Structure formats: C-alpha cells, structure tokens
Amino acid sequence: MTFDLFDSLPPEADDNPIETLAPGAVLLRRFARDDDDALLAAVRDVTDRAPWRHLVTPGGLRMSVAMTNCGSYGWVSDRTGYRYDPIDPDSGLPWPPMPAPFLSLAWRAASAAGYDGFAPDACLINRYQPGTRLSLHQDRDEQDLGAPIVSVSLGLPATFLFGGLRRADRPTRIRLVHGDVVVWGGPSRLVFHGIAPLADGDHPVLGHERINLTFRKAR
Ligand code: MD6
Ligand code: FE
Numbered sequence: 001m002t003f004d005l006f007d008s009l010p011p012e013a014d015d016n017p018i019e020t021l022a023p024g025a026v027l028l029r030r031f032a033r034d035d036d037d038a039l040l041a042a043v044r045d046v047t048d049r050a051p052w053r054h055l056v057t058p059g060g061l062r063m064s065v066a067m068t069n070c071g072s073y074g075w076v077s078d079r080t081g082y083r084y085d086p087i088d089p090d091s092g093l094p095w096p097p098m099p100a101p102f103l104s105l106a107w108r109a110a111s112a113a114g115y116d117g118f119a120p121d122a123c124l125i126n127r128y129q130p131g132t133r134l135s136l137h138q139d140r141d142e143q144d145l146g147a148p149i150v151s152v153s154l155g156l157p158a159t160f161l162f163g164g165l166r167r168a169d170r171p172t173r174i175r176l177v178h179g180d181v182v183v184w185g186g187p188s189r190l191v192f193h194g195i196a197p198l199a200d201g202d203h204p205v206l207g208h209e210r211i212n213l214t215f216r217k218a219r
Contacts, residue, residue, distance in 0.1 A: 021162055024186025026113045032152050033179030035105050042099035046070045049096045050088050052127055065134050066127040071098040073122040073218040082141050084218040098123055106150045106215040113183035115148045120215035128210040130200035136192045147217035148185025154178055155206030163192035
C-alpha cells in the first residue's frame with residue numbers, strides 16, 4: 001500500500017500527498033491547514049445566525065452530533081425523514097449564505113482531486129465533542145449523485161470509518177486530523193461511512209472539539 005501511494009505521486013507532491021482511499025475517493029492530507037482561521041471565523045458567522053442543534057432521526061433518536069448548515073439548502077432530519085430544505089426550521093429563515101472561504105476551499109479541493117468545476121449549494125457543518133459519534137450511513141439525499149462531496153476536518157483527530165456499498169461491509173479506519181480534506185464521488189459516492197466515538201484531547205485551535213464541513217451539490 002505504501003509503495004502504491006508514493007509511486008503514484010509526482011515528486012514535488014511529497015509534502016502534500018494525494019492518497020487514494022477507493023476509486024473516486026481521495027484524501028488530501030492537510031489541504032485546508034492554512035485556511036483554518038478563515039474557515040473557523042466563517043463557521044462562527046454561520047452559527048451566530050443558525051445555531052448548533054441536535055437533530056432527531058426519523059426513528060426518534062437525538063443525534064449526538066450537533067449540526068447546522070449554510071448555502072441555498074440545508075440538510076435536516078426530523079420525525080418525517082431526511083431532506084434538503086431552503087429554510088432553517090428553527091428560525092423560519094433561509095440558511096446563511098455560503099461564506100467565500102468555504103466556496104474557494106471546496107472548489108480547490110475538488111479540483112485537486114480531479115473533479116473540476118465543483119459548485120456546492122449546501123454545506124452541512126458537524127460539531128463533535130468527546131464521545132460524539134456518527135453511525136454508518138450513506139449520503140444519498142442529494143439529487144445529483146454525479147457531483148462529489150468535499151469533507152473538511154478541523155480540530156481533534158477522528159477515526160473515519162470507510163466501508164463499502166453494503167452496510168455489512170467491514171469499514172477501514174482512517175485517521176483524519178486538522179486540515180485533512182476527503183473528496184469522494186464516482187464509484188465511491190454511495191459508500192457507507194461514519195465516525196467512531198471521538199476521543200478526548202486538547203487541540204491548539206479548537207480545544208475539545210472537532211468540526212467537519214461537508215460540501216454538497218444538493219439540487
Ligand atoms: C465527518 N462526514 O467527517 C462526517 N459524508 O464528520 C461525513 O458524513 C461525510 O466526510 C459524506 C462525505 C464525506 C464525509
Ligand atoms: Fe456522510
């Protein structure tokens with residue numbers, strides 16, 4: 001595996017390797033590291049207007065991840081199901097617009113991964129605290145499954161569970177740290193994935209939290 005990874009890299013990319021996780025899915029280690037201040041300031045602008053909340057699954061369980069959204073559509077879950085909604089149900093207002101640093105990072109990461117012209121219209125923002133987990137799921141509520149998803153990790157490290165196309169496929173465990181970006185689409189677009197319970201730690205920028213941004217083309 002190590003041989004494949006380094007063999008596929010152009011020589012100048014040693015300090016920013018593009019690691020293939022599966023066909024269509026790549027890990028850009030530390031790609032967003034230098035954008036962290038701008039991204040986190042933008043997260044604060046969003047959460048001032050659309051505060052963190054714990055959604056309820058259609059089965060009635062409160063999710064341990066706190067969530068909010070920005071962009072033209074937000075992903076929401078309630079007793080009636082999952083959907084993309086242009087209105088924040090908590091405020092009755094449209095979601096905050098997608099901040100410029102979000103759009104720029106998502107476009108650059110998608111492009112580096114081989115997906116040109118990515119123009120997300122939704123960003124789901126997840127907040128994890130020690131013990132928070134996200135159980136195995138597929139992201140399949142988007143209309144255009146041809147577009148990739150760009151996922152940015154900030155703060156405490158997490159163990160990403162990357163499974164297969166069947167729920168029963170045993171996931172591989174991938175450590176994601178501050179600034180890591182995962183881009184996936186194509187044959188991996190509907191892979192089951194999740195986050196193992198977050199281990200406690202003290203991150204220099206985010207303390208006891210992990211924040212994840214996932215950029216999508218919802219419509
Ligand atoms: C997380 N990410 O990293 C959860 N979904 O906190 C996701 O659920 C996810 O990273 C779709 C595509 C990429 C992801
Ligand atoms: Fe997901």
